[in-house]
Amino acid sequence: MRKQFAVIGLGRFGGSICRALSRQGMEVLAIDKDEERINEYSSIATHAVIADSTDETVLKNLGIRNFEHVIVAIGDNIQASILTTLILEELGVQKITVKAQNDYHEKVLKKIGADQIVHPERDMGERIAHNMVSNSVLDYLELSDEHSIVELIASAKMNGKTLIELDVRANYGANIVAIKRGEEVIVSPQANQQINKGDILIIIGADKDITRFEKQLLD
Template structure:
């Protein structure tokens, strides 16, 4: 069976989620209070509806409680975002992901029961800043306030050594969970795996340990 999603709010963030979910083969109901935005997605989403999602009777009439996952991507209207989240919890939606505008908004969403809160602008800013500061870090994904997973370009200092030679976990407290080598991906590489120049190391650990590894092992 196809997975079924609802995306509420069809701005840049919500719109990109609709397109990607459809591309991945999911059924998507796209909702926005603006008929113009809804028209833009009429030929993209499985169903596109113009509706006020702060009205519980509207949500019930659309049968949203039957969908397994709802994404609330409402833009600047924080009140509408919060009210929509409350309404969805009231009618029994199983999983709700909400875009937060700021930390205060995120705290409110978590308190009223949002299952997952995302900060797309903040997270992208963090990723870009980390990529700019280090020549070795290719990508960065924050897992929590203290832990991240990063892609780090191996250089000549690491090339030719095995993972057991480098003893990275014991020295720096980080784990290499995968190695990208061209089109090949080595998941959970063995300790005897020899690193090659320009391998991309997928490293997970605390931000402090990752920065220590990046600074001492690669410079």
């Protein structure tokens, strides 16, 4: 069975999630107060409905509690975002992900039961900044305030060395969880796995440890 998602708010963030889920074959209910946006996504989402998500009766009638995951992607209206999240929680929705505008907004969302809170603009800014600072960083994903997953390009210093020779965990406190080599992806590589210059290393660890690894082992 296809997973059922509802996306509330079809701005840039909500719209991109709606498109991505639809491309993956998921069942998507798109909700927005703007008729033009609903018309735009009527051919993309499984269902597209003009509705006010701050009206509990409307959400009940849409059967929102039957959806496995609801994404609240409301733009600048923090009050509407908070009220919608509160209603979804009270209706017993299994998983609620909400776009936060700022830290205060996030604190309120946590208190009222949001399962996952995202800051798309801030997170994208972090990723772009990391890419700008280092030519070796391909991608960056913040896991918490202090931990991240980073994609790095293996340098000439690492060429021909095995993971046990580098001993990244002991020397840097980080873990290489996968290696991409062309079309091949090596998941949970063994200690005797050799690294080639140009391999893409997926590393998880504390930010300070990953930074130290970058400075000492990358070009």
